[in-house]
Amino acid sequence: MRKSSLLLSFALAATGAMAQSKKTTPVTPAADTAKKSAPAAPAKSSIKDKVKSSRKVDGLFTLYQDTVTGSLQMYVRKDQLGKDFIYQSFSMGGPTSLFLHQNMIRATFLFKVQKSYDRLEFLQQNTNFYYDKNNAVSKSANVDVSDAVMFADKFSAEDSLGYLVSVDGLLIGDKLDPVKPVFPPTIPPGAIFNLGMFNASKSKYGLVRSFPNNTDVIVELAYDNPMPLNGGGKDITDARYVRVKMQHSFLEVPENDFRARRDDPRVGYFGAEVDDLTSISPTPYKDFISRWNLVKKDPSAAISEPVEPIVWWIENTTPVELRETIKEAGEKWNEAFEKAGFKNAVVMKIMPDNADWDPADIRYNVIRWVSSANPPYGAIGPSFFNPRNGQILGADITVEWKSGAGTPNFDELFNGGLTGAVTTMPWENIEAAMKPGATYNMFGKKHMASCNLANELATQFQSGVSALEVLDNNGDGNSKETIKEMHKQFLYYLILHEMGHTLGLNHNMKASQMLTPAQVNDKALTAKIGLQGSVMDYPSINVSRDRSKQGDYYTTKAGPYDLWAIEYGYTPFTAAEEEAGLRKILARSTDPQLTFGNDADDMRSPGGGIDPRVMINDMSSDMVTYAEERFKLVNTMVPKMKARFARPDASYAELRGRYLMLQSQRMQMANSVSRYIGGVYVDRSYPGQNATVKPFTPVSADYQKKAMALLTKYIWAPNAFETDTQLFPYLQMQRRGFNFFGSTEDYKPQNIAVTVQMSPLAQILHPITLSRINNSGLYGNTYSVADVMSDLVKGIFNEDLKTNVNLYRQNLQTEFVRGLAMIANAPMGYDNASKAAAVSTLKKVRASLTTAVSTNEQSRAHRTNLNFLIDKALAVK
Numbered sequence: 116m117r118k119s120s121l122l123l124s125f126a127l128a129a130t131g132a133m134a135q136s137k138k139t140t141p142v143t144p145a146a147d148t149a150k151k152s153a154p155a156a157p158a159k160s161s162i163k164d165k166v167k168s169s170r171k172v173d174g175l176f177t178l179y180q181d182t183v184t185g186s187l188q189m190y191v192r193k194d195q196l197g198k199d200f201i202y203q204s205f206s207m208g209g210p211t212s213l214f215l216h217q218n219m220i221r222a223t224f225l226f227k228v229q230k231s232y233d234r235l236e237f238l239q240q241n242t243n244f245y246y247d248k249n250n251a252v253s254k255s256a257n258v259d260v261s262d263a264v265m266f267a268d269k270f271s272a273e274d275s276l277g278y279l280v281s282v283d284g285l286l287i288g289d290k291l292d293p294v295k296p297v298f299p300p301t302i303p304p305g306a307i308f309n310l311g312m313f314n315a316s317k318s319k320y321g322l323v324r325s326f327p328n329n330t331d332v333i334v335e336l337a338y339d340n341p342m343p344l345n346g347g348g349k350d351i352t353d354a355r356y357v358r359v360k361m362q363h364s365f366l367e368v369p370e371n372d373f374r375a376r377r378d379d380p381r382v383g384y385f386g387a388e389v390d391d392l393t394s395i396s397p398t399p400y401k402d403f404i405s406r407w408n409l410v411k412k413d414p415s416a417a418i419s420e421p422v423e424p425i426v427w428w429i430e431n432t433t434p435v436e437l438r439e440t441i442k443e444a445g446e447k448w449n450e451a452f453e454k455a456g457f458k459n460a461v462v463m464k465i466m467p468d469n470a471d472w473d474p475a476d477i478r479y480n481v482i483r484w485v486s487s488a489n490p491p492y493g494a495i496g497p498s499f500f501n502p503r504n505g506q507i508l509g510a511d512i513t514v515e516w517k518s519g520a521g522t523p524n525f526d527e528l529f530n531g532g533l534t535g536a537v538t539t540m541p542w543e544n545i546e547a548a549m550k551p552g553a554t555y556n557m558f559g560k561k562h563m564a565s566c567n568l569a570n571e572l573a574t575q576f577q578s579g580v581s582a583l584e585v586l587d588n589n590g591d592g593n594s595k596e597t598i599k600e601m602h603k604q605f606l607y608y609l610i611l612h613e614m615g616h617t618l619g620l621n622h623n624m625k626a627s628q629m630l631t632p633a634q635v636n637d638k639a640l641t642a643k644i645g646l647q648g649s650v651m652d653y654p655s656i657n658v659s660r661d662r663s664k665q666g667d668y669y670t671t672k673a674g675p676y677d678l679w680a681i682e683y684g685y686t687p688f689t690a691a692e693e694e695a696g697l698r699k700i701l702a703r704s705t706d707p708q709l710t711f712g713n714d715a716d717d718m719r720s721p722g723g724g725i726d727p728r729v730m731i732n733d734m735s736s737d738m739v740t741y742a743e744e745r746f747k748l749v750n751t752m753v754p755k756m757k758a759r760f761a762r763p764d765a766s767y768a769e770l771r772g773r774y775l776m777l778q779s780q781r782m783q784m785a786n787s788v789s790r791y792i793g794g795v796y797v798d799r800s801y802p803g804q805n806a807t808v809k810p811f812t813p814v815s816a817d818y819q820k821k822a823m824a825l826l827t828k829y830i831w832a833p834n835a836f837e838t839d840t841q842l843f844p845y846l847q848m849q850r851r852g853f854n855f856f857g858s859t860e861d862y863k864p865q866n867i868a869v870t871v872q873m874s875p876l877a878q879i880l881h882p883i884t885l886s887r888i889n890n891s892g893l894y895g896n897t898y899s900v901a902d903v904m905s906d907l908v909k910g911i912f913n914e915d916l917k918t919n920v921n922l923y924r925q926n927l928q929t930e931f932v933r934g935l936a937m938i939a940n941a942p943m944g945y946d947n948a949s950k951a952a953a954v955s956t957l958k959k960v961r962a963s964l965t966t967a968v969s970t971n972e973q974s975r976a977h978r979t980n981l982n983f984l985i986d987k988a989l990a991v992k
Contacts, residue, residue: 174325
């Protein structure tokens with residue numbers, strides 16, 4: 116029994132063990148095995164699968180555009196990863212008030228594409244710094260420079276050679292070049308046209324094309340603004356819905372022997388500022404200029420044709436009658452390139468009507484003609500270059516038809532706007548006045564192409580036309596052949612100037628100082644060297660009051676400075692010879708014909724710059740003498756204007772416009788002359804050049820006083836506008852619908868006159884000008900602020916102290932006293948010596964008013980008000 120129990124227990128245990136063994140290693144049916152195994156990985160989509168509904172665009176970057184949705188994919192080869200490429204954007208059409216007009220060159224930068232796991236990243240490169248590889252510090256290059264990842268996305272397919280990635284997110288929107296401007300908080304809502312919000316669903320691709328060395332994509336970006344506070348101009352169809360055309364271009368970085376050429380402050384080129392972070396020099400700069408890659412066909416020849424010339428196409432939109440003149444003007448630059456050792460460096464061609472290429476193709480340099488509703492520039496000539504070394508890769512010039520025809524903006528003139536007009540006196544907003552010429556960077560970038568020459572030139576040209584028609588000795592008021600020649604010279608100058616920009620040159624606002632007032636009308640001399648040192652200036656049109664002594668109206672050839680600047684920028688040197696060769700060229704900078712001063716130095720805005728010779732709308736080395744001739748010319752013309760320009764079967768609009776252009780001439784002359792008061796001449800020659808002057812030389816006291824006397828006689832005197840009186844009842848604008856709704860249509864002589872009078876006064880009493888007068892008194896200036904204010908009192912008050920005061924002088928005297936009062940009590944901006952002079956001058960004016968004679972009620976009221984303003988100002992003190 117006991118044995119049987121043990122056997123039974125053993126049997127049960129064995130059975131349990133067998134059962135346990137079967138449980139741990141079960142036999143699974145075939146069907147269950149298939150059901151529970153891991154799923155097989157799906158087959159990867161091939162590039163062929165991903166692009167089967169797309170059209171292929173071969174080139175630098177191969178693109179695939181879906182024929183149904185329009186979406187774009189880019190194929191990036193593996194050998195393109197980590198390689199530098201150049202991005203260049205262009206506006207191709209949009210609101211002109213936002214500088215989005217056709218063919219505006221915008222952003223330029225280097226970028227690269229890199230792979231990060233399953234994504235491709237597009238990174239913008241920083242080119243602001245240089246590191247000498249022989250310096251150990253270079254091992255830390257760019258350690259604190261932040262990366263800029265413009266775009267990143269997963270690639271959808273790959274093969275052995277590259278990756279396919281969707282680029283809609285890169286190209287449709289603001290990733291590459293923000294189109295919508297950033298408005299500073301100080302600008303009131305509605306003051307400037309606003310695009311609104313970007314609408315991706317209404318945006319699309321335009322033209323998509325790719326070539327071996329560049330890929331171009333034009334996009335049409337839509338913006339919605341349901342409640343616009345500014346309706347824009349006539350070019351805006353509906354301010355709620357606006358579409359902007361942009362071109363994104365990707366370029367291969369050229370592989371050649373091009374070397375960056377260093378920048379120098381004695382010559383003016385566009386280029387790039389680069390900081391050398393491995394240098395301990397007081398000027399640790401590796402700045403370089405922008406220039407075309409010209410290589411001699413025959414390196415051993417003194418003058419050789421280039422392997423690849425700079426080829427310009429004159430677009431077939433150009434008026435037929437002007438094409439040959441434009442071609443001739445462009446070819447004039449070849450004289451300058453001969454100084455650098457090149458023959459036929461510039462080649463001009465006319466685009467045929469049946470051309471099979473697009474002027475927007477960046478492989479072509481095109482002079483384009485357009486007619487815009489409200490162009491911000493009359494003509495513009497920018498270029499773009501390799502950010503690493505300055506090699507210019509492309510350029511375009513856009514000329515507005517109205518500017519090319521020499522037509523000024525009459526609407527601006529009719530609305531009382533005058534070139535160079537000052538609307539706010541410096542003492543009314545000291546903080547703003549201390550930043551002369553400063554403008555907000557509302558458009559997200561610095562536009563290199565900020566040239567306003569064409570608009571200035573057109574106004575000048577029409578003033579010259581008016582002079583010919585009024586002063587014509589034949590009496591027919593036409594002078595067609597003379598005007599035709601004047602327009603040819605005008606067009607020559609316009610093209611020469613804008614082409615100069617595309618060759619790398621920036622402005623030279625000092626060049627019109629080259630000749631004396633007598634020499635500017637010596638045609639034998641100007642035929643040899645030109646009317647001015649450079650075509651990169653903004654000159655006054657050279658019209659002689661004595662028609663028998665008329666010289667050239669504009670210079671029609673590159674000037675001595677231009678030839679020298681091109682020699683500096685383009686003369687080929689070996690690496691070993693370059694520095695010595697450049698120094699030899701630069702050593703000539705002390706030659707008066709090669710003098711240079713650009714926009715950074717110019718004095719067009721009150722308080723801006725310090726050298727009065729670096730100014731727009733001036734001419735000759737003696738501006739006071741030249742300006743007096745121009746004042747006399749205007750005063751001779753004004754009485755004859757009505758007989759010439761009040762034409763039968765036409766409104767008085769032309770008469771009004773022509774008259775306002777002459778007022779603009781007065782203002783330009785007054786502005787130019789006023790800059791000599793408190794001015795300081797600048798010389799940028801280096802030690803060792805045997806310069807005859809110091810870097811800073813105050814304008815002589817005698818010449819400053821001469822300038823003051825001229826302003827007194829022709830701008831501030833009681834009879835300064837006497838010749839104009841007979842025209843005032845006729846200066847009627849032409850009615851168009853409700854174009855003067857909200858304001859009255861009558862001409863307001865005092866408004867224009869006070870603008871002309873106050874513009875030079877705003878310069879003289881600017882806090883920066885007065886401070887400079889005081890500072891320069893410590894190194895040579897003997898015309899003190901107190902002397903300046905004393906002479907202003909004489910010029911503004913003395914002549915009518917014994918008689919009544921006309922309306923012009925009432926306005927002038929009141930504004931002058933208000934200015935003195937604010938200077939005396941200004942909490943900031945004006946220095947102590949200027950405040951002291953203002954207080955003393957106020958007391959002088961008050962004393963002079965005690966003996967003033969007034970026989971009419973208005974003059975008595977005026978002088979009572981002056982005493983009130985003075986007493987109030989002195990009471991505060």
